[in-house]
Amino acid sequence: MRLTVVGAGYVGLASALAFAAVGHEVVCVERDPARLARLRRREDPLGEPGVGELLRQTAVRFVESDPELDHADVVLVAVGTPMRADGHADLAQIDEVSRIIAYDARPGTVVAIRSTIPVGTCDRLQTGVLGHQVVVSNPEFLREGHALEDTFAPTRIVAGGPSGARAIVEALYAPLRNRGRRASDFVPLIWTTSRSAELAKYAANGFLATKLSFVNEIANLADVVGADAAAVLRTMALDPRIGAGHLRPGLGWGGSCFPKDTRALAALAAGEGYDFIVLRAAIEQNNRQLAQFAYLIERETRADATIGLLGLAFKAGTADTRESPALALARRLAGTGRRVNAYDPAIRSTPYAAISRVDSDAFAACAEADAVVVATEWPEFAALDLCALRQVTRGDLLVDGRAVIDPVRAAAAGFRYRGVSGLSAAQA
Ligand SMILES: NC(=O)c1ccc[n+]([C@@H]2O[C@H](COP(=O)([O-])OP(=O)(O)OC[C@H]3O[C@@H](n4cnc5c(N)ncnc54)[C@H](O)[C@@H]3O)[C@@H](O)[C@H]2O)c1
Incomplete structure (x- = not known):
């Protein structure tokens, strides 16, 4: 053809x-x-x-x-x-x-x-x-x-x-x-029909985004009630009706598809007079998740702090920064006066003023940082030599927005570890 x-x-x-x-x-x-x-x-x-x-x-x-x-x-x-x-x-x-x-x-x-x-x-x-x-x-x-x-x-x-x-x-x-x-x-x-095919795409993305928002709520709640979010989510993943995909808690979902497709689906429903309650809640939860994550960092750092931001892409495995939560976070932190230096394995520069510098490795980005913040789940961040990282940072705060760093290793390296399931204590 x-x-x-x-x-x-x-x-x-x-x-x-x-x-x-x-x-x-x-x-x-x-x-x-x-x-x-x-x-x-x-x-x-x-x-x-x-x-x-x-x-x-x-x-x-x-x-x-x-x-x-x-x-x-x-x-x-x-x-x-x-x-x-x-x-x-x-x-x-x-x-x-x-x-x-x-x-x-x-x-x-x-x-x-x-x-x-x-x-x-x-x-x-x-x-x-x-x-x-x-x-x-x-x-x-x-x-x-x-x-x-x-x-x-x-x-x-x-x-x-x-x-x-x-x-x-x-x-x-x-x-x-x-x-x-x-x-x-x-x-x-x-x-x-073309209408069904069109809706099938939005339905899939809307559901996956909702699954992520639900997972973030479970991780937050686990923290409130003194449960281990990782164990709860591992248990859920083993249920074939739930499946293991999209079960990792994080600072919020983003990317070129989920934000725009959930908003478009909600707008489509609203335009037809249909109140899509679950989807509206998923979108609202996602906004709150990022705000609470930013607040967690703001609460624990001074307004003139330097942040070493690990990750700019909206997820690991891509250089795409469209609607990236990492960038939204950088904008918010820069807006409060904090300086943000970043590293992402797939990105060498950014046009965004919120990022002061894009470095070519994690150690350079975190040099003299008051806090290290993980915003993208790149595997190399999980494998970082945390003792060597702590040698170059000024402060001891490590905020893991993707649940990729082992809290025990972080503590052993001298970091104060804060993870996503610690968000319940923060209030935006
Ligand atoms: N990126 C994804 O993961 C993904 C997955 C599934 C569906 N989609 C959907 O597929 C569509 C495309 O997404 P994408 O991520 O590939 O977008 P993209 O922005 O990466 O690519 C679109 C391309 O189309 C080109 N273009 C625009 N108008 C043109 C024209 N008149 N003539 C020639 N080229 C033109 C642009 O220059 C751009 O290179 C979107 O509707 C998106 O929601 C994206």
Whole structure:
């Protein structure tokens, strides 16, 4: 099949490379000149495992616009749908791309929207600007840091739209669905309506975010009642109905998806007059979690303190800082007059004024710090030589926002350890 993928971010680039690797002919359109230039040099602009190798091994063509869009059998749209100030998804990029596709693609071409879009968006495009094409919602569920792995081995594929598009979508995914010999290796493709596919994506992210907020509440409560949060969560993880994923307490969830998707889902529900109580509470809990974590640090340090911040990315395994709790924390601490020096294994510089300095290792970032704060769960932070770290810090406070440091090792190294389950004592 001949595919055009629009947008070479985490979703678009992973899709383009995976579909090319399994035999489709792929053109990938990217409008950001810096990202496009790196892709043309076959350099990974995202820092995702395996992307550099596949860029060199596949023949994906990267272009700023596709003059042969009318040759495409399927157009995959993977542009951004960021959060507007009112919580709704900003669909400006989707609408812009749709106008181009409407003009350049053949009538009847399947347009698969891989971006996360509010319920009803495909219907609106189908009855409006893309009236001559066939619009399908085909959301992506990959995790940053595992973008290619998840694209090659999806847990499920969801697509919804006019029934005439089903065979084309099945043919598109056929090479990715057959993972092994057993029937259970076959990746399910749920064919449904575009509204259901659109909601399925928000439902998944809303649920995972709610799970994290619940876990943070349990960790806080464990502290209040004198229970061991780690033991409680380990027990929960062993229940197959609950599962081990998204069970680590932390300073709050963030990233390019959970905050915007939960807000958009809440806004969507509110717009329909539906009060989504559980989701509203999950969002509110998350705001409170970060505020309480910041308060814990503020309470235990002077207003002119220096903070050694370990981690800037919103989670380990990615350089993505969109809606990162680490940055939100840095902004709040800098706003109170504290100085924040940072280190993140994947980030060498930041445009954010709240960070005074980004160092090239943890020891440099924590030199003369009054407090060390762990804000991202990078494995190398768990393995830090805490005795050597304590030698370079001025103060003895270590605040672990990701439950990655062993409190016993921290105490043995001379640190006063404060973990996330100590938040109950703090009040924002
Ligand atoms: N990042 C994730 O983990 C993830 C996972 C699942 C779904 N999603 C969803 O997928 C969508 C894309 O997310 P992302 O993280 O890949 O975004 P991204 O910001 O990394 O990438 C989007 C890309 O599209 C490009 N673009 C925008 N308009 C364009 C145009 N008119 N022509 C060509 N290129 C254009 C941008 O320059 C950018 O490189 C969003 O809706 C997001 O919610 C993201």
